[in-house]
Structure formats: C-alpha cells, structure tokens
Amino acid sequence: MRPRERLVYLDLIKVVAIYLVCFYHFNDLPTDVLANPSFFTYLNYAVKGMASAGVPLFFMVNGALMLNRSYNLRKHIHKIIMICILTVVWGILTLAILIPINGDSYTPVQFAKALIEWKMFRINHLWFLQTLVCLYILFPLIKEIYDKDDKGPLYFFFGTAFLLTFGNVLLSNIANTAEWVMKVNYLEKNYNFFNKFNVFNGFYAFSIVYFILGGWLQAKLQDNRFRRPGSPVLTGIILTALIVLLGYGIIMSQSNGEVFDTVFDGYDTLMTLIVTAGLFILSSRYKQGKSPRLSKGMEVIGSNTLGIYFIHVIVGWFTLPYYKLLPFSTNLLANLIYGAAVLILSLGVVLLLKKIPVVKLLFRL
Incomplete structure (x- = not known):
C-alpha cells in the first residue's frame, strides 16, 4: 500500500465507529430490561449493543494503516508523547468546560483527583487514548514480527493475546451463563482464570487482537487474497452475533440484578469481535467512485475523528438536557x-477551532 494512499472505505469505517461512539455516550433510550422488560426495551437494548463495535473499529483501522506501511521510530516515539500530552490536556479542558454545563464543583485538590482518576461520566472516555498509547509502545515489536517471512512468532503472539483476553472472557461467559442456569452467582462479570500467568492483565489488551486483525485483513483485502463473504451472509453473521450478545446481556442482567452494559463490557467478547470484523469486511466493499460527494464527506469526518472524539463529550453534555425535553x-x-446530530455538531466545532492557529494544535498528532 502506498504511504499516502487514502482508502475511502477506511474513512467509512471511521465514520461508523465515531457515530457508534456518539450514539452510545449520548442517548435517552429506555434500556432497563429488568424494570421494564417490554419488546421495545429489548429492541433498544439490542440496538445499543451495536455500539460495542465502535471503539474496536478504531483499533482495527489503526492496525490496518500502521502495520502495512513503513514507519520511523523517532517519529513514532514523538507521536506517543503527543498522544500522552493531548490526553492530559483534553482531560483538564473537558473537566473545566463541563463545570458550568453540569454544575460540577471542585476544590483544586478534587479537580486534580478527578483528573488522575479519569472521572466517570466526565473524562473516562479518554481510556481509548490511554490504550492507544499502550498499543503504540508495543507497536515496534508487533511490527517486527508482523513483517517477518516466518509468521510463527506473529501467530504465537496473536494466539496468546487472543487466549488471554477473548479466551479468558469466553470462559467467564460460559461460567456466568452456567451460574444463571443454576441460579448461583459466585463471579461478577469477568474473572481472570489465568491469574498471574496472564501477561496482558492490567490494560485493555483485547485491543492488540483488533489491531493485528485489522492489519491482517487490510493486507489480504489489498492483495485480493481474501474472499469476502457475500453481503447477505456477512449481515446474517453480524446479526447472529448481536443476538447472542443480547442474550448474554439479558442473562447477566438477571443474574447480577443490574443492567449489563453490552457495549463497554462487550468489547472483549467473541460476539463483538465477530460484529467488528464483519463490519470491517462489509465496509471494504465500498468503492471510491460510487458517490464522490459522499466519499468527500466521509473523508472530512474520517480525517477529524480524533477532534470529534475530544469534542463530542462537551457537545453531548451541553445538548442532552435539551434533547430530553422533547416528547419523543x-x-x-x-x-x-x-x-x-452530536457527531455533526462536534465536527462543526472541530472545523471552526482548527482555523485558530494555536488551538488547532489540540487536534493534531
């Protein structure tokens, strides 16, 4: 793949990803399947579960772009440092801007504590960038084995990462389902069955699987060495995985007595992995010449997803109270x-702010 080639379907994937993130973070959907187990509640709960593919799609796009081209270690280190700086700066800015919007109040010590702990429902969405830093630190090693003619080390690393993340969660899924059937509850959500043997315990290491999978799929698709299933087949697979995720969410909700978050707690499930890979492959069918205007629009959004990710939290918290006043x-x-709407408004704010000389640096890596 040429270093500066822009693939429109990767923009499409990023558009889908950032939309799912905006939809997940800001909505007024009734999804309490315990208090109100109606058909529409289950439908809302199922549709919301689709957002579990949002962040994983970003990891896959990163892998698709980074693993299939050369890189400069010095520039890569600089990028890691910039991500760390931007994460902290946007943590401070977001906390401060949300004070008048949400009526928050902090002493200097409380503000520092909220920043250090990445306060829930304020700046905890920045976990994605923290995980990206972990991925980028590992990237030179991953790239080294990815480029080798002998794929044994790559398969070993990928297989180990898969076993200790998705495999471990699959064991938890089975155990939790068995507990639900037997009406006992010894485990809550996921359990680390590999204990201290799990080298990937400590950060969202499932991102490694998405990252490498994105690179591998991209390489196969570019070289036409991957036979894409037909759209109806792919759609059927995606829907089946979403139905299984819905079923597991209902089981966990009933078992623990609180609504299970199939999005955040679904990232490292096989169901979400199948949905994400399916959407990636399905999106790759989109070709540049189909609609130039649509392609250009996706390019604008795709090239500004980082800024939208930073801004959408502010836009969402500002507009959500007004949206909730609507009868529908x-x-x-x-x-x-x-x-x-949250996505488009956030994009508009980003495009305006990027016109300001110094401020535009807040959106650049």
Whole structure:
C-alpha cells in the first residue's frame, strides 16, 4: 500500500465507529430490561449493543494503516508523547468546560483527583487514548514480527493475546451463563482464570487482537487474497452475533440484578469481535467512485475523528438536557438521529477551532 494512499472505505469505517461512539455516550433510550422488560426495551437494548463495535473499529483501522506501511521510530516515539500530552490536556479542558454545563464543583485538590482518576461520566472516555498509547509502545515489536517471512512468532503472539483476553472472557461467559442456569452467582462479570500467568492483565489488551486483525485483513483485502463473504451472509453473521450478545446481556442482567452494559463490557467478547470484523469486511466493499460527494464527506469526518472524539463529550453534555425535553426523546429513531446530530455538531466545532492557529494544535498528532 502506498504511504499516502487514502482508502475511502477506511474513512467509512471511521465514520461508523465515531457515530457508534456518539450514539452510545449520548442517548435517552429506555434500556432497563429488568424494570421494564417490554419488546421495545429489548429492541433498544439490542440496538445499543451495536455500539460495542465502535471503539474496536478504531483499533482495527489503526492496525490496518500502521502495520502495512513503513514507519520511523523517532517519529513514532514523538507521536506517543503527543498522544500522552493531548490526553492530559483534553482531560483538564473537558473537566473545566463541563463545570458550568453540569454544575460540577471542585476544590483544586478534587479537580486534580478527578483528573488522575479519569472521572466517570466526565473524562473516562479518554481510556481509548490511554490504550492507544499502550498499543503504540508495543507497536515496534508487533511490527517486527508482523513483517517477518516466518509468521510463527506473529501467530504465537496473536494466539496468546487472543487466549488471554477473548479466551479468558469466553470462559467467564460460559461460567456466568452456567451460574444463571443454576441460579448461583459466585463471579461478577469477568474473572481472570489465568491469574498471574496472564501477561496482558492490567490494560485493555483485547485491543492488540483488533489491531493485528485489522492489519491482517487490510493486507489480504489489498492483495485480493481474501474472499469476502457475500453481503447477505456477512449481515446474517453480524446479526447472529448481536443476538447472542443480547442474550448474554439479558442473562447477566438477571443474574447480577443490574443492567449489563453490552457495549463497554462487550468489547472483549467473541460476539463483538465477530460484529467488528464483519463490519470491517462489509465496509471494504465500498468503492471510491460510487458517490464522490459522499466519499468527500466521509473523508472530512474520517480525517477529524480524533477532534470529534475530544469534542463530542462537551457537545453531548451541553445538548442532552435539551434533547430530553422533547416528547419523543425516548424513541429509537429519534435517538439514532440525535447520535448523528452530536457527531455533526462536534465536527462543526472541530472545523471552526482548527482555523485558530494555536488551538488547532489540540487536534493534531
């Protein structure tokens, strides 16, 4: 792949990813399947589960772009440092801007504590960038084995990462389902069955699997060495995985007495892995010449996803109270549209801010 080649379907994947993130973080959908187990509640819960593919798609795109081209170690280290700086700066800015919007109040010590602990429902979304830093630190090693003619080391590393993340969670899925059947509850959510043998315990290491898978799929697709299943087959596989994820979410909700988050707690499940890979392959069918205007629009969004990721939290918290005043705010279609509105508004803010000489540096890596 040429270093500066821009593939429109990767932009499409990034558009889908950032939309799912906006939709997940800001909506007014009734999804309490315990308090109100109606058909529409289950439907809302199922649709919301689709957002579990949002962040993993970003990891896959990163792998697709980084693993299939050369890199400069000095520039790579500089990028790691810049991500760390931007994460901290945006943590401070977001906390400060949300004070008047959400009526928050901090002493200097409390503000510092909120930043250090990445306060929930304020700046905890920045976990993605923290995980990206971990990935980028490992990248030179991953790239080294990825480029080798002998794929044994790559398969070993990928297989180990898969076993200790998705494999471990699969064991938890089975154990939790068995507990639900037997009406006992010894484990809560996921358990580390590999204990101290799990070298990947400590950060969201499932990202490694998505990262390498994205690179591998991209290489196969570019060289036409991957026979893509037909769209109906792929759609069927994706829907099946989402239904299984829904079923597991219901089981976990009933077992633990609280609604299970199939999005955040679904990232490292086989179901979400299948959905994410399926969407990646499905999106790769989109070709540049189909609609130049649409392709250009996706390129604009795709090249600004980092800025949208930073800004959407502020836009979302500012608009959500007003959105909830609408009589149809709990309607599924309205929430899907509201997610798109948060995305577009965030994009508009980013494009305006990037016109300011110094401020634009806050959106650049």
